[in-house]
Amino acid sequence: xxxxxxxxxxxxxxxxQLAVTSTKVKDExxxxxxxxxxxxxxEILTANAADMTQGKAKGMRQAMLDRLLLNHKxxxxxxxxxxxxxxxxxxxxxxxxGRTLPNGLTIVKERVPLxxxxxxxxxxxxxxxxxxxxxxxxxxxxxxxxxxxxxxSNTAIAQVLTKAAEAAGIPAGSIQFIxxxxxxxxxxxxxxxxxxxxxxxxxxxxxxxAVVRGASVPVIETGLGxxxxxxxxxxxxxxxxxxxxxAKTQRPxxxxxxxxxxxxxxxxxxxxxxxxxxxxxxxxxxxxDAVTQKLGKGVxxxxxxxxxxxxDDLILSIKVVKDLDEALEHIARxxxxxxxxxxxxxxxxxxxxxxxxxxxxxxxxxxxxFTDGFQFGMGAExxxxxxxLHARGPMALPELTTFKYLISGDGQVRA
Numbered sequence: 034x035x036x037x038x039x040x041x042x043x044x045x046x047x048x049x050q051l052a053v054t055s056t057k058v059k060d061e062x063x064x065x066x067x068x069x070x071x072x073x074x075x076e077i078l079t080a081n082a083a084d085m086t087q088g089k090a091k092g093m094r095q096a097m098l099d100r101l102l103l104n105h106k107x108x109x110x111x112x113x114x115x116x117x118x119x120x121x122x123x124x125x126x127x128x129x130x131g132r133t134l135p136n137g138l139t140i141v142k143e144r145v146p147l148x149x150x151x152x153x154x155x156x157x158x159x160x161x162x163x164x165x166x167x168x169x170x171x172x173x174x175x176x177x178x179x180x181x182x183x184x185x186s187n188t189a190i191a192q193v194l195t196k197a198a199e200a201a202g203i204p205a206g207s208i209q210f211i212x213x214x215x216x217x218x219x220x221x222x223x224x225x226x227x228x229x230x231x232x233x234x235x236x237x238x239x240x241x242x243a244v245v246r247g248a249s250v251p252v253i254e255t256g257l258g259x260x261x262x263x264x265x266x267x268x269x270x271x272x273x274x275x276x277x278x279x280a281k282t283q284r285p286x287x288x289x290x291x292x293x294x295x296x297x298x299x300x301x302x303x304x305x306x307x308x309x310x311x312x313x314x315x316x317x318x319x320x321x322d323a324v325t326q327k328l329g330k331g332v333x334x335x336x337x338x339x340x341x342x343x344x345d346d347l348i349l350s351i352k353v354v355k356d357l358d359e360a361l362e363h364i365a366r367x368x369x370x371x372x373x374x375x376x377x378x379x380x381x382x383x384x385x386x387x388x389x390x391x392x393x394x395x396x397x398x399x400x401x402x403f404t405d406g407f408q409f410g411m412g413a414e415x416x417x418x419x420x421x422l423h424a425r426g427p428m429a430l431p432e433l434t435t436f437k438y439l440i441s442g443d444g445q446v447r448a
Contacts, residue, residue: 037222037225040211043206044206044228048173051172054172056123060170061201062198063166066193067115069196073193077193078108084184085101110159110407111162121430124433126145129142136445142438143436145434145435145436146173147231148173149228152233153223154177155237156180156183160235161186162190163415175208177211191210225250231251233255233416254419257419258417258419261373262276263375264277264296264300264376265379266299266300267300268377276398278312280401285347289401291400295360295363305328310329313329321333321335321351325351335352340363340366361385368392370393371417376398409429415432
């Protein structure tokens, strides 16, 4: 078995070939990989069942078990994501800008792959397929380091996709999967300067902060999602309830799920009592301020810590605010700059919210659950970037490239 450094060296060698591999070969490989996922469904689901059994034995939270679970539908979705990526325009070689200088030099700005990308992630086996597909299409070699809780699932998926990709013409070594479950493996990967061009952590706050603090190679931060929905006075309360229920309960363990609901004081009495009952009927523990507690039975008193917590679970904190400005102030203080929403009929309030909220994705009258590369029509995604440099929001193919300047002349020298 190769060491992590040897895997990175093999990835570097492969990436040089992958960077000039034709779009046709890459697309055919992606389609072959999608077919292989479904053809090997039994083996993959058997591996996933072993991870699920171990997770339950270790007392893994239900929300995390949901992230870990694979079934036919989810494998179909992974395969669909790979097919969609195959159908997207290849960013490699795309000319972004060009000019001819007065001295006759021509300068072309062209997209090129980042190189070797390390992906570090937790209990979401779908990331294995998403990351491999996006990295290969954008000409990047990929080194995957999944969490121990999904090791059997990720190993099975990586093996299936690697075999299919290489059989279709992708250079051997382009896909590397780290089988070690030791924390030292992460430390080694994120310090391989000169071999790894960047790392992208996908997971909880602990993982992301650890990678940011410990990495000596560039890091693209993703994922932390303390998302808010603000219900304005005079909003369509039926719409607001539908959005709030979806944002909290459709899949509570993901980063684009709502964690805090803010409600204008003039809307609270008409809107909250019925909403709280519906949330509780769906198994949501509601935590609220003093006003919210009076409007709903069984509401737990919210603490200051609740406003700063990404639950990733069927828990929701609710706060009644006096106006839009107080809602904006609360979001500015606690937001992780992922996804924020306003439900309103007031055009000026909608515009102010979108202009003033500092987040990757800002919604008007729609659930934050749409912050997703698949939903945005990008195919799969490598993650949701919550930073501002290089990439922001759902990261798809263009965000996995950088630029190269190509300069041509006919003998020019600088005076």
